[in-house]
Amino acid sequence: MSDARQALDQVWRADAGSVLGVLARRLGDLDRAEEALQDAAAEALRRWPAEGVPGNPAGWLVTTAWHRAVNRLRREANGRDKLAALASEPPGQPTGDDRLALLFACCHPALPGPSRVALTLHAVAGLPAETIAAAYLVPTSTMAQRLVRAKRQLRDGGVRFEAPAPEAYAERLPAVLAIIYLIYNEGYLASSPDVPQRRELAREALELARQLAILMPAEPEADGLAALLELHESRAGTRFDDGDLVLLAEQDRTEWDRDLIRSALARLARAARRDRPGVYQLEAAIAAKHALAPSYESTDWPAVRTLYDHLVVLRPSPVVRLSRAVATAVVDGPAVALAEVDALAGRLGDYRLWHAARAGLLRDLGRIDEADAANEAALACATNPAERALLTQRLTRG
Structure with a gap:
């Protein structure tokens, strides 16, 4: 070169x-x-x-x-x-203010979610349309048209490429954080039936989160998101083995990236000093409990569940309650956790991880036939090839 x-x-x-x-x-x-x-x-x-x-x-x-x-x-x-x-x-x-302004414009609430993701990756991260199209399994022409429409919407809507005033952060910042996290999650565990993960998307999202934290040093949730993604990335190298998904309990913790963990903990400490807790800080604090534990069994599960209790207050979603139930299974046993999971049936009946969680709890309780039925339901909902392989393997083992 x-x-x-x-x-x-x-x-x-x-x-x-x-x-x-x-x-x-x-x-x-x-x-x-x-x-x-x-x-x-x-x-x-x-x-x-x-x-x-x-x-x-x-x-x-x-x-x-x-x-x-x-x-x-x-x-x-x-x-x-x-x-x-x-x-x-x-x-x-x-x-940096110009980059911040561009990021906020690309994540403007006037745009639909997929357009925000595409425009952020294209304009802020600098990825070409064909790369974004490949990541999201759409033709390049479709992605190019999506980008054209998004830019036209910004122009026709009179959206200014200026960073919002600090008093508007509370209204505008959550959308930016959510888009970056959405990009990361697609890279971390792809929704595609073709590949288990898309590392390029995860790396781009982590870089965007770090840049946002630098550009908005007074916003603890920006540091919280960057810390959360660093903690997830710290174990990215141990999550797959020849394409097979390796669950948290089975990962080799000696291979986790300690530099990333230290960076994340420093961010969390800085955010905590501002005494404005938020969902990303709490999620990062939960991830930190896992990162600091020498083994899955020695994790401070009561503290993890308490953090989920706080998270439920800020984000009372059934998915958060499902994650809390995983901690309950360790703290109070699978029967109590299963009752919590079953209470979410009306809202998570089509969610693969709800069925997978039920399957694990039912198996722990010795209800093997019901566990197999729950695994089959999870498999019917799953698209990621690594998840499907894991669920299939569980069924094969009987």
């Missing part, structure tokens, strides 16, 4: 979100900003090998992209009025 190509790849990875953000903010149009930035990248590949890589590559890209955008507006009849308002004030240097 040439020095120019390597330098462009590095600045693209580190600063493309900020560069695109500042251009989108000034132009008020993500499509125009992307087009101008792509022109600037092509110009860099032409000029940098001969002229050398500039001292401030990100600034060079902004300036070059800006000139390209202005020239294009000058040529367009419908762009001349806009040109008069823009040309007198070139964009400044890209900053």
Whole structure:
């Protein structure tokens, strides 16, 4: 790889979100900003090998992209009025605030969930449409159309590429956190029937969460999400064995990434000092209990269940109650836990993990035929190939 190509790849990875953000903010149009930035990248590949890589590559890209955008507006009849308002004030240097503004725009509540995910991966993380399409098992043309529609919705809705005021964080931040977590979960355990996990999505989501925590240091939930994803990633290398899913109780804890665990614990401590608990901090605290335990059996299960009690207050969902029941099984036994799980039948009857949890508890109680029936129900709901293999294996063992 040439020095120019390597330098462009590095600045693209580190600063493309900020560069695109500042251009989108000034132009008020993500499509125009992307087009101008792509022109600037092509110009860099032409000029940098001969002229050398500039001292401030990100600034060079902004300036070059800006000139390209202005020239294009000058040529367009419908762009001349806009040109008069823009040309007198070139964009400044890209900053973290520009990346933050772009992230909030891509996660705008006016967009449907799938469009938020796609646009965030494309504009903020810099993934091309074909990569995102492959990750979500749709044709590239479909993903490209989704991106076009999303950008059009932002433009037609007058969405500004500016970071929200701090007083608006409580309203806007949860959507951003949820989208990043959604991306991570798809990478961590894919919904696809073809592959068990998509590591590239998990890595992108972790990077987005870390960037958000840097950009919003006063928001404990941003640190909470980054801590949660670091804790999940710390054991990513032990979750699969030749494509087979390895459950938490059976993972080799000596292979867990202790650097990631330490980083997550530091984030959690920093978040806790702000005394504003939230769902991601609580989920991270639960994951930390597992990370710190030398074995599954020695986990502080009463503390885990207490944390779930707090989480139920903030997020009273049946899925959280199901997770709490797993801790109850260890603390109070499978019969008590089964009663908790069965109480969720009306809301989780189509959820594979509800059936799988029932199967495990029924087996612990010696009710083998019922356990097999629950496993079969879980298998009927599961799409992930590793999950299906595990459930099939349980049925085969009898």
